[in-house]
Amino acid sequence: MRSHAKLKGQMPTPMTQKKKVWRLKSGADRRFRAGHPWIYSNELLESPKGIAPGEEIELQDAGGKFLAHGYGNPSSLIAFRTVTRDSTNSEPLSAAALAQTFTNAKALRILAGLKDASHRLCFGEADRLPGLIIDRYLLSGGEQLFAVQAHTAGMDRSLPNIYKALEALAIAGDAWDRTGIVLRNDINIRKLEGLEPEPARTVRPLAGIDLTKARILILGALSGTIEFETDLLEGQKTGFFLDQGSNIQLATRKLSNLLPEKPKEPLKILDLCCYVGQWSTQLTHAFRQRGLQVDVTLVDASAAALERATKNVESQGAQSKVMKANVLDGLTGLPDRSFDLIICDPPALIKGRKDLHAGAHAYLQLNTQVFRLIRAGGAVVSCSCSALFEEAHFQQVLAKAANRNHRRAQWIARGSQGPDHPMLTEFPEGQYLKCWISGVDC
Missing domain, CATH: 2.30.130.10 (PUA domain)
Structure with missing residues (x-):
């Protein structure tokens, strides 16, 4: 019942x-x-x-x-x-109107092929609900969890109706009994609206499930889904970086023929700012499908993230080692040209306009290390999620980092945020994620 x-x-x-x-x-x-x-x-x-x-x-x-x-x-x-902009829809934040908006958002994610994998259900302005983030996590046991973030005062006031609308959405899919909700208002961006960050809390629990060790289903880079362990209560963002899914698929396709530098040796991957190891876990799965052995070096400043990343990459058959370090100054001990593939996916290094100069320098500093560490014939995937860091400036940083190391980077693909983070051409502020993929000294 x-x-x-x-x-x-x-x-x-x-x-x-x-x-x-x-x-x-x-x-x-x-x-x-x-x-x-x-x-x-x-x-x-x-x-x-x-x-x-x-x-x-x-x-x-x-x-x-x-x-x-x-x-x-x-x-x-x-x-x-x-x-x-519909004059007849005078109560767009009522529970009934929100339920319809969520239904429309769900239809877009189904169209994008994300029905059976975790995804972002609501992405603020792009889904006509500015200031609202909702991630839908599908758990390995068949449950679903909605992680809600209200960035603005308007969405904060609307939380009661948002919960009602999510209930209606779940009931329509005959899934309410297997649905949980957490509120992740533990974000500093709320201060811009005069709101204080709040500790994460469970609004509707999932019986018998420890959300700090949740096992979620993420769309696989090749096919199907892959399980990841993550923390849906106190982990970064709402627990996972769902926006990189398309870029991981793109990198997996473009780098499908990458081989170790020496035959019979494992393919060596360096995963910088790895969090729970999303990139290296997906890539390990793909390379193992080709029969390659994979060694992954996981680097992050969080011991808890490294522990989860180790579990995730080893679940796909990789050998792993960890480095708890700040990537901006903790990579100098690694030997030159020692990796076949480097993933560089740092958190936003530019939070506001006042950070532009220092943040650009930090991206340059980090990517300079990347091009020092990649071997000839290897591949680099470098990302920026700083919305204020324009793509043209990111390109300049990548070029300068390669030139500092006298490396020739040939960029073979570029990506952006996934389809569950849709973009509006009339709203450039919603376009933030940049991903560039290159072969080096090929």
């Missing part, structure tokens, strides 16, 4: 009040009419003060013509965020 018990932490929905109306200055609607979902405070005709952060707002142009429904925040530079 399906359980319809109230979700832990769910609050009553406030009584509907008349929605406030904001108008734009004359001429300030051009960018918005072109599709961009944000309005800045200096584009409004009047001050945004006087509303509660996250309160729902109707946006109009200078002449009083409807533009959008969304929510506002008087304390944020981004004063208004769009939820819908």
Whole structure:
């Protein structure tokens, strides 16, 4: 029998009040009419003060013509965020409207071939819910877990309805009895909206499952799914880096003929900022399918991450060793040209505009070590997830890092975020992940 018990932490929905109306200055609607979902405070005709952060707002142009429904925040530079441009959908953050939005988001992930693997169900603006992240983790026992992050005041206020909508989505798939929900508001980006980070908490538990040692199903680089152990309560992001799936598939295809430097020796992989070993586990699986032996060196600053990465890569037949180190200064002891394949996938080194210079230097410092350590005829996969670090600048860093080592890098492929992190051409701020794949001195 399906359980319809109230979700832990769910609050009553406030009584509907008349929605406030904001108008734009004359001429300030051009960018918005072109599709961009944000309005800045200096584009409004009047001050945004006087509303509660996250309160729902109707946006109009200078002449009083409807533009959008969304929510506002008087304390944020981004004063208004769009939820819908449909004038008839006056309550887009109601439980019923959210359930329909989630259903549409689910359809896109099915179209992308992610139905039977863990994926991001909701990616903020790209799924018409700015400030909301929801990852759907499929567990090895057949359960599913929704990991929810509310980055903004509007989504934070909407959490009760978000939980109800997820319940409706799960019930429609006959999966509510096998569904858990965790709230991962343990993120500093909330401070930009006047919100404090909160400890992760379970909203709806999964009986008998330790979420700190969850076994999740990730789409395999070749086919099917691969199991990973990860921490869905306190792990990085919501527990896993789901955005790299397409890049791992791309690298696996492009590097399928990579061989060890010497016959009968194992293929040597260096996985930098490995976290739980997603890249090296998937690549080990692919190379083992070809009958190759694989040695993986895992590097991360977290002992807990290295422990999980070791389990994951060894589950696919690799021999592994670990280095607990800061990759920016901890690689100098490794010998030159000693790896066949290097994965360089650091966390965002540029958090804000003030970090651009120092962050670019850090990317250069790290990739200089990468090109020192890769052997002739080997391959490099280098990534950046810093949204503010434009791809052209990343290219310049990669070129300079190779040239510093007198290496010839021939870039054979480039990737971006996966299809469960969809992009809008009118919203470049949502395009953040860059991945470049090269052969070196071939």
